[in-house]
Amino acid sequence: MADFPVTEHTRVRRLAARGRYDRETIYRILDEALVCHAGFVQDGQPAVIPTLFARVANEVILHGAPASRLLRHVAAGHPVCITVTLVDGLVLARSAFHHSINYRSVVLFGRGRLIEAETEKLRALEALTEHILPGRWGDARRPTPRELEATSVVAVSIDGASAKVRTGPPVDDDEDYALPVWAGVLPLRQQALQPVPDPRLADGTALPDYLARYVAGER
Amino acid sequence: MADFPVTEHTRVRRLAARGRYDRETIYRILDEALVCHAGFVQDGQPAVIPTLFARVANEVILHGAPASRLLRHVAAGHPVCITVTLVDGLVLARSAFHHSINYRSVVLFGRGRLIEAETEKLRALEALTEHILPGRWGDARRPTPRELEATSVVAVSIDGASAKVRTGPPVDDDEDYALPVWAGVLPLRQQALQPVPDPRLADGTALPDYLARYVAGER
Numbered sequence: 001m002a003d004f005p006v007t008e009h010t011r012v013r014r015l016a017a018r019g020r021y022d023r024e025t026i027y028r029i030l031d032e033a034l035v036c037h038a039g040f041v042q043d044g045q046p047a048v049i050p051t052l053f054a055r056v057a058n059e060v061i062l063h064g065a066p067a068s069r070l071l072r073h074v075a076a077g078h079p080v081c082i083t084v085t086l087v088d089g090l091v092l093a094r095s096a097f098h099h100s101i102n103y104r105s106v107v108l109f110g111r112g113r114l115i116e117a118e119t120e121k122l123r124a125l126e127a128l129t130e131h132i133l134p135g136r137w138g139d140a141r142r143p144t145p146r147e148l149e150a151t152s153v154v155a156v157s158i159d160g161a162s163a164k165v166r167t168g169p170p171v172d173d174d175e176d177y178a179l180p181v182w183a184g185v186l187p188l189r190q191q192a193l194q195p196v197p198d199p200r201l202a203d204g205t206a207l208p209d210y211l212a213r214y215v216a217g218e219r
Numbered sequence: 220m221a222d223f224p225v226t227e228h229t230r231v232r233r234l235a236a237r238g239r240y241d242r243e244t245i246y247r248i249l250d251e252a253l254v255c256h257a258g259f260v261q262d263g264q265p266a267v268i269p270t271l272f273a274r275v276a277n278e279v280i281l282h283g284a285p286a287s288r289l290l291r292h293v294a295a296g297h298p299v300c301i302t303v304t305l306v307d308g309l310v311l312a313r314s315a316f317h318h319s320i321n322y323r324s325v326v327l328f329g330r331g332r333l334i335e336a337e338t339e340k341l342r343a344l345e346a347l348t349e350h351i352l353p354g355r356w357g358d359a360r361r362p363t364p365r366e367l368e369a370t371s372v373v374a375v376s377i378d379g380a381s382a383k384v385r386t387g388p389p390v391d392d393d394e395d396y397a398l399p400v401w402a403g404v405l406p407l408r409q410q411a412l413q414p415v416p417d418p419r420l421a422d423g424t425a426l427p428d429y430l431a432r433y434v435a436g437e438r
Contacts, residue, residue: 035320046259048300052320085254092355107268136311140318182358184420186412190408190410191408195403202398
């Protein structure tokens with residue numbers, strides 16, 4: 001897969017060594033993140049909205065109520081910036097100055113379109129549901145025509161994107177390594193706890209395998 | 220504490236019942252989140268940048284290199300939108316349509332200012348360091364005058380803000396409750412693993428108590 005071109009918009013300027021432009025890195029970060037932050041401009045004001053998403057090929061799918069400001073904005077083809085961030089750990093340096101976090105983030109720019117054809121809309125909703133929990137679409141009740149009408153689905157083409165990745169131990173100034181200050185990384189990870197069944201769950205409904213696998217971390 | 224006023228900008232429109240405007244809820248979400256997503260407008264284009272932050276009174280502190288586009292933008296007093304999101308779980312409904320996540324998010328609007336006075340700048344950096352890990356500022360080497368100069372610190376006043384909170388089990392359509400589809404919540408939580416000491420840690424440097432407490436979840 002070809003890299004995304006490095007443009008005025010997407011070039012990582014601060015700590016440029018952390019910048020990545022290859023599609024594989026960018027797609028993998030997008031696919032691992034549950035939530036994205038979508039930024040748009042309305043009357044000259046910035047707005048940033050957290051929302052579920054899914055990547056399909058080189059597009060990001062968003063959905064919501066047809067009256068949503070974000071979705072109307074994206075459906076109208078206005079520019080949008082979508083950012084996802086995975087936090088991997090606290091980076092504890094000897095000096096306050098060199099404190100950081102280990103993270104993987106993607107910033108992408110694109111314009112959207114409304115998905116109207118029913119087949120494509122269903123495929124997009126399948127991707128959104130499978131992004132929440134792989135295996136879920138085959139189990140859940142599919143959308144009715146009325147539900148499809150009540151849902152707005154948009155696709156944002158990834159026109160430009162960059163990733164930024166920090167890994168590894170802190171980097172301190174040479175003269176600080178002798179200081180008696182504990183330094184290192186505290187790894188952080190999003191962890192699934194035990195599933196909590198709906199109080200109204202129909203008797204005898206077993207926990208599905210795909211959910212058990214997700215809880216066990218085998219995704 | 221008085222609530223934030225509900226304005227055209229901050230009113231939660233989609234699923235309005237999830238909207239919260241009281242400072243306690245908003246401040247608590249901000250204080251728990253490690254990373255924020257800061258949105259700004261440059262040449263009419265939206266940009267969303269993930270960054271560390273800290274709340275001090277009714278301001279959000281950001282820092283970085285003086286050449287950072289985000290920081291120069293905020294320091295110039297342009298409008299910024301800062302969003303934080305805490306993901307609490309997957310909400311697995313019987314119908315694909317009612318799938319969701321449990322989450323707590325804050326969207327705030329404000330304008331920034333550059334913090335120039337050394338005392339205030341140090342206090343802001345203390346807040347940033349303590350936000351990463353409470354107790355760390357008392358342990359780490361403090362910034363030198365050269366490091367202070369190499370760091371740009373800005374404060375964004377929280378002029379308007381709203382929180383959005385979803386908790387609890389899925390809400391399905393009445394006729395779906397009898398379906399033999401497993402439904403419920405999969406709780407998710409950010410978990411600290413075991414600290415990884417820097418390979419160059421000075422001999423005999425013990426793990427600090429505040430870090431052990433953080434790992435044990437007692438924060």
